[in-house]
Amino acid sequence: MNNKEKPKYNTLQNVWWMLQVAWKAGKRAIFFCIISAALEVAYNLAQLYIAPRVLLRIEQRASIGTLLSTIGLFTVAIFILRGLMHYFTQNSLFPRVDVRSAIISKVTFKSNMTSYSNTLKEDFQKLRDKAYQATNDNEQATEEIWQTLTELLTNIGGLIIYLSILSKIDPVILLVIIVTCLAGFVVSRYTNNWRYEHRDEEEKYYLKKSYIRRKAESVELAKDIRIFGLQNWLNDLLDKVHDAYLAYAFRCEKAEVFAEVVEAVLTLARNGIAYFYLIKMTLNEGLSVSEFVLYFAAVTTFTTWVMGVLKDLSKLHKHGMDISRLREYLDYPEPFKFEDGEKIPEYEEFELQLSGVSFRYPGASEDTIHDVSLTIRPGEKLAIVGLNGAGKTTLVKLLCGLLDPTEGCVLLNGRDIRDFNRREYYRLFSAVFQEFSIVDVTVAEEIAQTKENIDYEKIKKCIDLAGLTSNIEKLPKGLETHIGREVYLDGVLFSGGETQRLMLARALYKDGPILLLDEPTAALDPIAENDMYMKYGEMSEGKTSLFISHRLASTRFCDRIIFVADGGIKEEGTHESLMNLGGEYAQLFEVQSRYYQEGKEF
Structure with missing residues (x-):
């Protein structure tokens, strides 16, 4: 898929799809997202009002008891909100992983059950790679989207509340804030689009590095690497790919530094104009000290809300494009009939x-x-x-x-x-193909292709026909010996001939x-x-x-x-x-x- 092509699904469709997956996976990711956003907004409001309220009590010449009770009330509220935020932040990872795990199951099922002819198609292979990348770790779109949605809800909630607070001041301030935030967003969006359009280049380096590392760490290639002295060759290949990636990363860094400089200049101009108007209102319109402190803090935080909404929408769009390609893989048409x-x-x-x-x-x-x-x-x-x-x-x-x-x-x-x-x-069909692979399970499980209801008498007959009986009898645990050493350290490695006879026993056990x-x-x-x-x-x-x-x-x-x-x-x-x-x-x-x-x- 060309990155310049329009994604098949738009951002809203992808968010809705993720919500549906999360709902089926246990709903916790959705609840944690909403509750965390509400707590964040409440926490910011408590921080915003504590200083102005204390100053207002001083201006009203309130008693020491009233002043201390105001401070205590806000302090307790902030402490409780902070504790709840910490709890939900610490425990939000597991619901998000549950959702990603559910999607990984979908991707794995598609990979294993898709029509064999699909696996030979280049566009299917590319989409499959992108689907794996979108679910590869905690920093990919299928998990990051929940943090982005939490931040977006927080920023939208804060934006609405703070807009009502700032509605009493000169609308020019709000206009300046919004215009400068939009300008910064445009520059940031340009940088993100540039990186997305060059994503194939980044993915190419990722795939090359992963491939070289897999081969370097492969148990099957361990002998060849040592006999033929491939260590330096593999290291040189990895270094070349890494150097090429660093050159690409440097180009990305230049674009991002430019965007950050522009945003810093806009922030300076925006804050300068906003603070000028507030000082002017204090001097000319009799704005109280408590009101000045409230609006001063509100302007700064309102700017954060606006920029947050714009950046979250941009990130959501980026996540959406990754999820769209994942869904395109899951929806890839099947030329064969299965349940139908x-x-x-x-x-x-x-x-x-x-x-x-x-x-x-x-x-x-x-x-x-x-x-x-x-x-x-x-x-x-x-x-x-x-x-x-x-x-x-x-x-x-x-x-x-x-x-x-x-x-x-x-x-x-x-x-x-x-x-x-x-x-x-x-x-x-009971088949033994030229190319075959075995899973790190027991010999019996490999032959029966199941963990349950294994017919051991039938297995013994099959390994005898396959000429494998004497080999199995020599194993430390017989049919319960694990094959391979990637999962089980006490597993055994079969020779090429033994593995081929094991595949024959597996075919005979199926009895097609x-x-x-x-x-x-x-x-x-x-x-x-x-x-x-x-x-x-x-x-x-x-x-x-x-x-x-x-x-x-x-x-x-x-x-x-x-x-x-x-x-x-x-x-x-x-x-x-x-x-x-x-x-x-x-x-x-x-x-x-x-x-x-x-x-x-x-």
Whole structure:
């Protein structure tokens, strides 16, 4: 999103949205905001009137007792108000964090549940980054807005009350105050707009610094950093980004210093004119000492109220723009049907079909998959093979509904999958993808993908099929051992092969009717790989299975093989028929066989 583009939601809409979120999150943030503002106004009024009231009692030649009671009354009131203000200030953080936490949950849900195809789009990725930044810490818009709203209510309340107090003096004073405050606001607004228009530059430095720090602190990269001596290189990268950010910050500082100088000059002129009129009224119109002190303090505070309202409106506008981009992320359209999709009928068996399917990634100049038609029969064991980059994984993502075709359609038992609830469709698949990640939970929780109602007997069967039983038995707490060391210091780090077999066990535990294995042996040693091939029949029993690999020798046990190249199906048949055909599959198989026999990887 370009910063010069008009935000989708205006400031009032964003404030209303935040109020709705706060109301659902417990309402405390709203109540604290209103009560804190009322206390602040009352406190300022007590401070404003204490000196004039004491002087008035002196002018009235009141008794010492009356004078002391006046001072005592105001002192107690100020003390109580100060204590209440301190209480609400100290305790306002938690309600605000509750609201931000509720929004973080919305952002996390959107990130996890959005259509997979959205994650590939550049504008979605940018909005996602901005949404994370808007909820990143206590100083971001989703939390700062409550302080701004509190200050705005305070300033508006004070402005109204003080305006009634100053209504008895020359309106020229009020006019001067308001005009000079507006002039200062215009300069301040210009500075804020300049910074907002250059926000992408600031965000670029933020993202670069965060990325470098994540990599430098990554447990997975710890070995590479030490073996290849990357410490200085990473430090130099971080220093360069930091220096570039400092240069940007210096430009921001110059603009802000200019705004502060202009505001100081305007303040001097404003106060000078106001005080001149008050002194003139005292000398010419018989203004009493107590009235002079009251109006003198009121003029100064009224100026603060006016400037406060203008600055708070500016800050609210800035917060609104950040929240607008956050909401644009949450409202980003979903190309897939979820709750609004049809329920998948209770089929006894499943047939998948690609009908004239083409797919082009966002921003690409040509199709990755072009005009592919394929039918996968119920219970069939299909192998999809080809060299790296041939389009195998994209084909699989289309079949399992992670992507929708650019042209053509994917059918489930003759029905276009775009009609179905996509999450229900996902439940049909037990998958192991090339790229995978694990969460720092126990082994059992990782396999079952839940903390509750774990079927341990089923887990044991799955890890046995995945060839992981002996590895798990050696762990200090068996299935209750934590994986990873970012959260739990006593966690274990699995090797690449162990992690891949763990992902296989997870897929088997899900027990979907369609088993999808995308390069499942890439990280396995030859013995473990052969063991998996031997158990593949048991793993896929009663299921439709898709086996994707660039190693042609790994697919001989499948019912049918399709050879993918240049985004299309070039050859199709059994291993024997394809070898007899003598085409690209046979040639590549011979080359790979020769390399494997020589102990090399192709």
